[in-house]
Amino acid sequence: MKYESLSVIAFIGLASAAPTPKNVFSIPRAMLRGREVPQEHSHDRFLDGVRVNLAINNPAGISDPVFGLLGNAAAAAGAGTITNLDCLHQATADQAFTNAKAAANVTGQADALMYAALERNTGSVGLASVTCNETAVNPEIAAVQQHQDPASAGAAAGNKAVVLALAVQLQSIGADPQEALLSGTFAAGSTTDNTGKGNTCDTVDDVEGGCIFSQNLLVDDATAAEIDAAVAGTSAAVASGSSAASNSSAVATGSACAAAVTATxxxxxxxxxxxxxxxxxxxxxxxxxxxxxxxxxxxxxxxxxxxxxxxxxxxxxxxxxxxxxxxxxxxxxxxxxxxxxxxxxxxxxxxxxxxxxxxxxxxxxxxxxxxxxxxxxxRAALDFGSCSNPAIEFAAGLDGRNENSFQAVDQTDFNHGSALNIGVIASFVCGQLSSKCKAGADAIAACATAQTAAAAATGQASADAFNAALGVSA
Structure with missing residues (x-):
């Protein structure tokens, strides 16, 4: 998976539309040469989930999960205090997993594991990425490697091993091991393709949380039966008695059950x-x-x-x-x-x-x-601090728009214009709960879950999912 750095600039520009100040990254044009076209939106759902959980506690100051998927030259612009850029990908996943685990958020843990397995950018089609030489804090993250370019040597066997190892870890946290297949990449491109496009896609605001899913471009690295066998073998070894035969999506939280990241x-x-x-x-x-x-x-x-x-x-x-x-x-x-x-x-x-x-x-x-x-x-009464109702509405006519859009219901505590993407409003609301409202840890964790729930749906269903996770209504 190749990530064009220009798209990072576009992403940061979009994020900076919110009132909260954002850093502006200037990436030298020389970094943009020799890379494939941008693909960071191909698996958006997992980056969205990691972004939410990383924001809870980000001591290294990592700017955004997308930097962990870029080549080192571009990744340096958003690595914070991480100096081993070959390990920025793992460090991002590790911190997001730590935060989600502390909040008993299985959804967030699953997102971090899936993100850890995503393919990282390299300079050309068919070139494998460098693996991290450090050990992750969380053994679950340490057990997962990133996918490699499907056109690289040994990619088929290597990527299958990645998926099977990921499945075992997903099962260990109570998530569905079959979800591991969704971390896969595109069909192998040609190493002689000078356009760099290959078999990729890069659609913003894709309705299924990633164009690799909506455009049916995902290539499975293993079969469902192989995943069942891998997980069953591990379960038998530890005498857990837990069956992996059920094909389901147990991405949830202990504090609030979120809509599955991969519902669609x-x-x-x-x-x-x-x-x-x-x-x-x-x-x-x-x-x-x-x-x-x-x-x-x-x-x-x-x-x-x-x-x-x-x-x-x-x-x-x-x-x-x-x-x-x-x-x-x-x-x-x-x-x-x-x-x-x-x-x-x-x-x-x-x-x-x-x-x-x-x-x-x-x-x-x-x-x-x-x-x-x-x-x-x-509804076990979350502590919203000094703020009252963090609900989001979905309606026409907001800010004079003709089309339906999202906006916080309470414009006193959550003063932000409308947006076509609920992620913009949800991120702002959760940020306000933490910074302005001084909400309790339970509400902040629930808001992170609400963001993930909203990202799994569209339109009114997104607003409903967000509000339901917080126990509020528009």
Whole structure:
């Protein structure tokens, strides 16, 4: 994956539209030569998630996650105090993971792991990037290497190993190991391609959080069965008893269950290992076993498109929550898994023709399912400090616009113009909660989760997801 430095300047310029002062980076034109066209928007969803969590505590002063994916010459402009530029990518992922872990944010941890596995820029097509020679603080990050240019020597085998190792780490934090496939890159380009374009894309504000997903350019490095086998082998070795057969997206938080980062990307079906019938059977089996087991079902979502969400059984023990046999430490991750299993069953049913409608309907239901869980937890009264309502609205006519746009409802505490991208407003609101409002740590962590939830949806659903994660309404 090759990242054109000019796009970094454009990105920083966009970010600086917010009232909060931003650094302006001047990158010499000489750095821009010999690189492929920009691709930093290809996997936007993971950069967005890392950006949110890195901002919670950023002692090295790393300017933005995108710098970790650039070649060293361009990366130096945003590396902060990091001097080993070959390790900026890892350091960024490591700090974001640390922050997310401290907040019990499984979504953020998963984003950091996925980001750590993304391909880093090199000077030409077919040239492998240098790997970091330092050990990450978090063993989960240390276990993951970045993808290499698919045209480089040994890339097929190497990238498969990256995905399988990533899958194991995702499983270890309670996320879906099949999500590892989404860290993949494009089809191999030609090493004689002087245009540098290859098989890439770079679409801003892509509706699926990355044009590599919406344009079906992602190349899977492994099969779903290979991921299941890798995770099952690891689970057996540590006697965890946790099955990796469920193809679901358990990206959630302990404090507030966020909408899955990849809610819309899963509709492309390649990572889905089970048929709709198999998923439905699993859900039925889980429901049956639940009735015979001791415990309480804490899943209260009532949507039934493609089948009801499987029960989340609360009992006792070190991992007291279970969904279809998989156990979790906190209810947030378990509820997220339940919502995701329902979404997969729904999507499979649509793709097989047994259910009318579209996979976007399934995605909307999953967003609502996650929002219901998030609201339930968030309404335990978050501390917004001196501010009252951080809700975001989506409507026409804001700031005189003809089209629908996003804006903070409370323009006294969150005075910012409207924007077409909810990320601009959500980032500003979360920043104000921390700096101006002096909100509690619970609210700041929940706002980070809300940003991730909003990024996983579009339009009104984005605003709803953000507000639900904070337990507020427009």
């Amino acid at each position: 990307a899963t509709v492309d079906a390649a990572p889905v290992a089970s048929s709709s019938a198999a998923v439905a059977a699993a859900a039925t089996s889980a429901a049956s076993s639940t009735s015979a087991a001791s415990g309480t079902n804490v899943q209260t979502f009532t949507g039934t498109l493609g089948g009801a969400a499987p029960p989340v059984v609360s009992s006792t023990g070190d991992r007291p929550f279970s969904v279809n046999g998989d156990t979790f430490v906190n209810s947030g991750a378990a509820l997220q898994r339940s919502c995701s299993v329902q979404n997969n069953a729904c999507s499979n049913a649509v793709n097989s023709g047994s259910l009318s409608g579209s996979v976007s309907d399934c995605g909307a239901q999953e967003t609502a399912c996650n929002a219901a869980a998030a609201t339930k937890k968030a």
